[in-house]
Amino acid sequence: MAAAQIKLEVVTPTRAVLSVEVDEVVLPGSLGQMGILPGHLPLLTGLDVGAMILRDNGTERRFFIDKGFAEILDDKISVLTQGCEGVSDIDIEHARAEFKEAEQEIGRLEKLTNVEEVEDTEELLKRYRESLERARTRLLVAGEGDASDA
Template identity: 35%
Template structure:
C-alpha cells in the first residue's frame, strides 16, 4: 500500500496546492469524503466547505467553494471554483465580506440578488472557519 497520495487543488486562476499527502477530507455534496492512498476511483461534486489534509502528521485546511473531486491511482484532484489555504486567508477581509453580505440580506430589497448574497455569506463564513485553529 502506498504511504502517500498526490493532492492537486486547482482553481481557474491557479494551482493552490500540489504535493504528496497522507490523508484528505473533502466537503462532498452529500457529506464529508475521506481519501487514503489507493482509494477506489471516484468522482464527486463538492460544496463550499473546509478541505482538510494531513501531511507529515500536520493538518492543513483549505477553504473551497464548490467544484469537483476526482480520485484515481493514489491521486486526488480537486477542481474548485475558489480555494484558499487557511494560512493565507485575510480574516479581516473575510469578516468585512460577511458583514456586507449580511447587510445586503437584511435590506430585503427587490434589487438584491438573494442567492448571490447568500452564497457570498456562506463563502465568507467558510473562509473565517478555515482560518480558525
C-alpha cells in the first residue's frame, strides 16, 4: 500500500537544503517535468535547470534547481543538485542583471564573423546560454513573469 506522503531530501555540495514530507513533488527532469507521488516506481534520473514544485495540503512551494540527479523510491526522493533556492532566497536584481548580461554577450558573440573568433566562442556561448537559462528560471520561479522584461 502506498504511503500518504513522500519524503523529499534535497542536498547541495555545501549543505542539506530540505527534508520534508509532501503530497507531490514536480521535478525538472532532463527530458521534461515529472510529477512524483507516493508509491512511485524506483527511478534514477538526471535533472535540468528548472523549477521544483512541492504540493502539500493544497499549498504549493516553488524552488529553483540547478541541475543534478534524483533517486526516486516509493516513499522517498533524494535530490542532489548544484543549487537549490526557495522563492525568498532568490536575488531578483542579481538574476535580472545576470539575464541582461548573458543576453548581451550572446548577441555580441553571435555577430562574430572571423573564423578564428567563431571557433573560440562556442564554449563561451554555451556558458552564457546556461547563465541565461538559470537567470530566466530564477525570475520565473520568483514570480517575476516574463524574464525578457528584465
